[in-house]
Amino acid sequence: MSGGLIAGAADGVSETPLERRGLKLETGAPVTGAVAVGDAVATGFGDGTVRFFRREAPPLAIAAHRGAVLCLAADRDTGSVLTGGDDGRFLRLSPDGAIEELASFGTRWVDCVAAGPGWRACSSGRNAHVWRVGAAAATQLEHPSTVGGLGFDVKGRRLAVGHYGGVTVWKWHKRRWKPTRLNWKGSHGAVTFSPDGQFLVSSMQENALHGWRLRDNADMRMSGYPAKVKSFAWIGSAPFLATSGAETAVCWPFDGREGPMGRAPVTCGYGGQQLCTAVAGVIGVDGVFAGYQDGTVLAGMLIDDAGVDKVLKNAGAAEVTAIAVTRDGWLFVGDAVGAVLWVALGG
Amino acid sequence: MTQTTQIPVTVLTGFLGSGKTTLLNRILSEHHGRRYAVIVNEFGEEGIDNDLIVDADEEVFEMNNGCICCTVRGDLIRILGGLMKRADKFDAIIVETTGLADPAPVAQTFFVDADVAERTRLDAIVTVADAVHLADQLGQHHEAEEQIAFADIVLLNKIDLVNPDALGGVEARIRRINPYAKIVPTEQCAVPLDTLLGLNAFSLERVLAVEPDFLTSDHDHEHDDDVTSLSFTSDVPLDLDRFQSWFGQLLQERGPDILRSKGILDFEGETERYVFQGVHMLMDGAPMGPWPDDARRVSRLVFIGRNLESMGLEEGFAGCRAA
Numbered sequence: 001m002s003g004g005l006i007a008g009a010a011d012g013v014s015e016t017p018l019e020r021r022g023l024k025l026e027t028g029a030p031v032t033g034a035v036a037v038g039d040a041v042a043t044g045f046g047d048g049t050v051r052f053f054r055r056e057a058p059p060l061a062i063a064a065h066r067g068a069v070l071c072l073a074a075d076r077d078t079g080s081v082l083t084g085g086d087d088g089r090f091l092r093l094s095p096d097g098a099i100e101e102l103a104s105f106g107t108r109w110v111d112c113v114a115a116g117p118g119w120r121a122c123s124s125g126r127n128a129h130v131w132r133v134g135a136a137a138a139t140q141l142e143h144p145s146t147v148g149g150l151g152f153d154v155k156g157r158r159l160a161v162g163h164y165g166g167v168t169v170w171k172w173h174k175r176r177w178k179p180t181r182l183n184w185k186g187s188h189g190a191v192t193f194s195p196d197g198q199f200l201v202s203s204m205q206e207n208a209l210h211g212w213r214l215r216d217n218a219d220m221r222m223s224g225y226p227a228k229v230k231s232f233a234w235i236g237s238a239p240f241l242a243t244s245g246a247e248t249a250v251c252w253p254f255d256g257r258e259g260p261m262g263r264a265p266v267t268c269g270y271g272g273q274q275l276c277t278a279v280a281g282v283i284g285v286d287g288v289f290a291g292y293q294d295g296t297v298l299a300g301m302l303i304d305d306a307g308v309d310k311v312l313k314n315a316g317a318a319e320v321t322a323i324a325v326t327r328d329g330w331l332f333v334g335d336a337v338g339a340v341l342w343v344a345l346g347g
Numbered sequence: 348m349t350q351t352t353q354i355p356v357t358v359l360t361g362f363l364g365s366g367k368t369t370l371l372n373r374i375l376s377e378h379h380g381r382r383y384a385v386i387v388n389e390f391g392e393e394g395i396d397n398d399l400i401v402d403a404d405e406e407v408f409e410m411n412n413g414c415i416c417c418t419v420r421g422d423l424i425r426i427l428g429g430l431m432k433r434a435d436k437f438d439a440i441i442v443e444t445t446g447l448a449d450p451a452p453v454a455q456t457f458f459v460d461a462d463v464a465e466r467t468r469l470d471a472i473v474t475v476a477d478a479v480h481l482a483d484q485l486g487q488h489h490e491a492e493e494q495i496a497f498a499d500i501v502l503l504n505k506i507d508l509v510n511p512d513a514l515g516g517v518e519a520r521i522r523r524i525n526p527y528a529k530i531v532p533t534e535q536c537a538v539p540l541d542t543l544l545g546l547n548a549f550s551l552e553r554v555l556a557v558e559p560d561f562l563t564s565d566h567d568h569e570h571d572d573d574v575t576s577l578s579f580t581s582d583v584p585l586d587l588d589r590f591q592s593w594f595g596q597l598l599q600e601r602g603p604d605i606l607r608s609k610g611i612l613d614f615e616g617e618t619e620r621y622v623f624q625g626v627h628m629l630m631d632g633a634p635m636g637p638w639p640d641d642a643r644r645v646s647r648l649v650f651i652g653r654n655l656e657s658m659g660l661e662e663g664f665a666g667c668r669a670a
Contacts, residue, residue, distance in 0.1 A: 029434035047434035067399075068432040086401075086429055107402045109429060125404065145406050146422055164408050164421060186411030187421050205424065205460075206411050227461060338434070 014314045018331075022343025025059070027051075031334025033072040034322035035081060040095050041324045041332040041342070042081035044069030050083055052095045053332055053342045062097055065089060075115040077133055082120060084110030090122040090129075103129060103138065112190075114159070116152025121159060123147035128161050130170075130177065141170055141177060149190035153197045162188035162202045167212070169200065182217060184210050194241070194254045195234055195283060201241060203229040209243065209252075213259060220261055222252060227275050231323075235281030235288055236302050240266065242279040242288045247271050249279050249290040251302055268300030269309050280323035289331065291320025297333050297341075313341055353468040356427070356440045357544055358453050360494040361475030362484050363446035366504040370475060370536040370543075371443060375400075379540060381438040384430055386423070388445045399437070401426055405445055407452045410459055416603045416627045417459060418452040424460050431466045439544055440467065447490045450474075450497040451606065451627055457549070458629040471548035474498035474528075475536065478509045478517050485520060492574040495521055496606045496651045497626075498528045499548035507534045524574045525651055527557055527609070551622040551635050554609050574606065576651040579664045584615035585646055586669040593663050602628030605652040613644040615669035 029047035041053045048065035050072075065085030073082045080094045088105040090113065103110075105124040112123040121130045128147055129138040141161065149162035159170045159177070166183040187205035194201070201211040201222070209229055211220030225245035232243045240251040241260075248267040252260040269276065269290035278291035286302040295316030298309040318336035325331050325345075333341040361367045374383060384399040408421040423442065430440065442453060450472055457469040474494045477484075481503075484491040495501060501521055506514055518530055531538055547553055590612065598605065605627060612621040623632025638644050648664055 030432055032432045045434065046432045068429065068434070070429055070432065086433070107400065109401070109426075111425065111429075145408075146404065146425060148425070164406065185409070187408050204411070205408070205419075205421070 016311055016314055018312050018343050018345070019314065019341060022331075022341050023053075023059070025338075025340040025342075027338035027340060029338045030068075030336050031322045031338060031340065032069050034324035034332050034334055035072050035074045036324045036326045037074045037076075037081050037095065038079045039326050039328055039330070041326060041330070042072060042074070042093070042095075043322065043324070043332060043334060043340070044072045044083060045338065048085060048087070050081065050093050051340075052081075052093075053330075053340075054095065055328075055330060055344075059342070060095065060097055062093055062099065064091055064093060064099060070109060070111060071113045073113045073115045075120065077115070077117065082113040082115055082122070084113045084122050084124075086110075088124070090124075092120075102131065112147055112150040114150035114152055116154075116156035116159070119152060119156050119159070121150050121152070123150055123161070126163075128159070128170075130159060139177060141168075141179070143168060145187075148188055149202065151191045151193060153193040154195055155197065158193070158197070160191040160193060160200055160202075162191040164188070167191055167200065167202050169214075182212050184219065186210075190232070192232065192234070192241070194259070195239055196254075198257075199254060199259050201232070203232065207245060211260070213261065218261070220259070222260065222265075225250070231276075231278040233280050233288075234283055235279075236286040237284055239283050240288075240302060242281055242290075244276040244279050244290070246276060247274070249276050249288045249300060251288060266302050268302060269298040270300075271296065271298065278320045278323045280325050282325060282327055289323050289325060291323050291333060291335075293319045295320055295335055295339075297323065353466060354431075354437055354440055355470035355545060355547070356442060356457070356467050357470045357546075358450060358472045359441055359443045359475065360448060360450050360472060360498070361446065361502075362477065362480070362488075362491055362494070364480070365446075365475040365477040366502070366536045367443060367446075367475045369504075370502070371441070373536060374441060374540060374544075377540065382436075384437045384440045386426055386440065386442045388443055399430075401430070405448060407449075416451075417455060417629065419456040419459050420452045423453065423456050424463055427463050427467055431462075439470070441544075447488065449490055449493050451493065454497065454549075454626045455629055458626060458631060468547075469549045470544065471499040471546040472497045473500045473502060473543050475502045475504055476517075476521070478503050478505045478514060478532075481517050482520060485524075489574075492524060493606060495524045495528070496574045498525060499546060500543055501525075501528045501530045502536060502538065502543065503530055503532045504536055505534065506532045524576065526576050526578075527607075527649065527651070529557075549624070551624065551631070551633055554622050554624050555611060555620070555635060574651065574653055575655055576649065577655045577660060578647065578649045579661060580648075581613075581646045581664065581668060582643060583668040584613050584644070585667045587614045587617075589669075590614070590667040593667055597658065597660075597663065598625065598628045598630065601652075601654075601658050604654050604658075605650055607651045608649065610646070610648040612646045612648075613638070 029045040032044040034043040050064040052060045067086035090103040092100040128141040145164035170177040188202040207225040208223035229245040238255040249269040271292040274292035297313035322334040329345040406421040608625040619634035622635040
C-alpha cells in the first residue's frame with residue numbers, strides 16, 4: 001500500500017471546517033503513535049520518522065529509526081519524547097531535532113517506553129530497563145514473559161509492567177526496585193496508573209481491560225468490549241479513563257474511593273457501525289476526542305449535553321491510529337495510511 | 348475505506364537437524380524478487396540485506412476464554428502487529444518454530460486474534476522432515492507426530508541418504524498420520540519456493556481442492572496414542588441441527604485429541620456445499636457455492652488426531668443423516 005497516493009477526503013466537499021483550516025499531510029507511512037509534549041505533539045511513523053507538530057512552525061521531521069517507530073512516551077522533565085523501534089534502539093528526541101541514543105538492543109525490538117519524574121524506561125523482550133535521568137547505567141528488571149506495557153505513576157515512585165499472567169508493580173524503596181505481582185489470567189499489554197495513584201489498569205489480549213484498586217489489590221473487571229482496547233487516555237475532571245474498542249468512547253469514572261467499581265461507564269461519541277480506534281483528551285476538561293475505523297473523529301462531552309457529538313473530521317482512507325491534544329487546544333489526528341491533520345481547536 | 352490486504356504467513360516446523368535452517372537460508376538468499384520477513388527462534392546468524400529477520404521467544408499463552416486447549420503464540424501476535432505498522436510491506440512472512448514446538452498454538456493464533464486475522468492469513472504449515480531419522484523421532488516425541496499431523500506440506504529431506512524401501516516406509520508412515528499433506532521428497536531442501544509459499548492451504552477453497560491420500564490399511568499402528576486419521580462419507584443429506592449438536596459437543600469434549608478436522612457437507616434443503624476446517628476446538632466454515640452439476644452430493648468428514656477410534660465418530664456422523 002502506498003499511502004501517499006491516497007487522496008482521502010481531500011475533495012474539499014466532505015471536509016469539516018476544522019479540516020479545511022488545518023494542516024494536512026499525506027506522509028505515506030502509517031502513524032504509529034502520538035503524544036503531547038508541552039505545546040507540541042510528537043508523532044511516530046511506520047518508516048521510522050518522528051515528527052514534531054508545533055503551533056507556529058512547520059512540522060519537524062526526524063529520521064529516527066530504521067524500521068517502524070513502535071512506541072512513544074512524553075519525557076516531561078525535558079520536553080522531549082522517548083521512542084522505541086524495531087531497529088532495537090531506544091531514543092530521546094528533542095523538538096529542536098537532537099537525537100540521543102539511550103540504548104540499543106540489536107535485533108531485539110524495543111516494544112515499550114515510559115517516562116516518569118526523574119526516570120526513563122524501555123522494554124525489550126522480557127526485560128524492562130530503568131534509568132535514573134542523567135545516569136548511564138540502567139537497572140534491568142526481569143519478567144516471566146515479554147513485556148506488553150510500561151507505565152510510571154505520576155510521582156515516579158512505581159513502575160507497572162504488563163506481561164502474561166498479570167502486572168508487576170515495581171516500587172522504588174531504599175534505593176532499589178522491589179516487585180509486587182498482581183495476578184490475573186491472560187495476557188496484559190499497556191498499563192496505566194490513575195492520576196491519583198490509587199488504581200492501575202491494563203489492556204488485555206482479550207477484549208477487556210483489567211483494573212486493580214491498589215490499596216487492597218481488589219480486581220476490577222472492565223469488559224464487554226467488541227474489540228481489543230488499543231487506546232486509552234485520562235481525561236476530564238473525575239477523572240475518567242477514556243477507552244477505544246467499542247462503538248463509542250467508553251469512559252470509566254475514577255472519582256471516589258471505589259473508582260469505577262460497581263458503576264457503569266459514561267459513553268459518548270457514537271460511531272454507528274464504526275468501532276472507536278483511538279481516544280484522547282486532557283485532564284480537567286470533560287470532553288473526549290474519539291477516532292474511528294473509517295477515519296472519522298468526533299468530539300463528545302462527558303457531562304451536561306452528553307449524546308451531542310461534534311464531527312471534527314470526516315471519514316478518510318483508513319482507520320484513525322493516533323490522536324493527541326495539547327493543553328492549549330491543538331489537535332493531532334493520524335491514520336493507518338499516513339494521513340495527518342494538525343489544527344487549532346479554538347474559534 | 349481501503350480494503351486491507353492480508354499478508355500470507357507460512358509456518359515452518361521440523362525437528363532439529365531436519366534442514367529448516369538450510370531452507371531458511373535459501374529463502375533469504377535466493378534472488379526471487381520478493382520481500383520476506385522471517386521470524387526466527389533458533390537462528391543465530393545475521394540477517395541478509397533486503398530481508399527482515401525478527402528474533403522471537405516462543406511464548407505460548409492460554410486465552411482467557413474458557414477454551415481449554417486454546418493456546419496462542421503471544422510473541423507472534425506482538426510481532427505481526429509490529430510488522431503491520433511498517434511503511435515498507437512484505438510479500439510474505441515466514442515463522443520458524445523451534446524443533447520441539449507444537450504447531451497448534453501458531454495455527455490457533457490466526458483463528459483467535461482478531462487483529463492477526465484481519466491483517467494476515469495463515470498460508471500453510473510446512474514441515475521439514477529428515478528421511479533418515481523421522482521414524483525414530485515419531486516414536487520418541489509426540490511433537491514430531493503433531494508437526495506431521497498439522498502439515499500441509501511435508502518436505503521430506505535427505506532422501507539421498509536412505510534406500511528406496513526405507514523411503515517408501517517413511518512416506519507410508521507420514522500418510523498414516525496425515526493423508527492430506529503433500530509429500531515433497533528432496534535433497535538439501537532443493538525445491539522451488541513456490542512449492543512451499545503462496546499455497547493458501549488454510550482457505551476453505553483448498554479443502555475442496557485437496558483429495559486425501561488414504562492408505563488402504565491404516566489400522567496397524569503401534570501405540571494407542573499414535574496420531575492417525577479417519578475419514579467418513581455419507582451420500583444421504585445431513586440434518587443441520589443434528590450435525591451442529593453432535594459436532595459441537597465432539598469438539599468441546601474431545602478437542603484436545605482432534606488435531607485437525609475438515610469437511611465438505613451436504614445439508615438437507617441447502618443448495619450450497621458447506622465447507623469447514625478446524626484446529627482442535629476452533630473451526631472456520633462457510634457455504635462455498637453450489638455442488639458441481641456432475642458431482643454426486645457426498646458429505647465427507649476427515650479427522651487427524653489421537654484416540655479417534657474411541658470417539659464413536661462413525662456412529663455419531665451416521666446419526667446426523669436427515670431422516
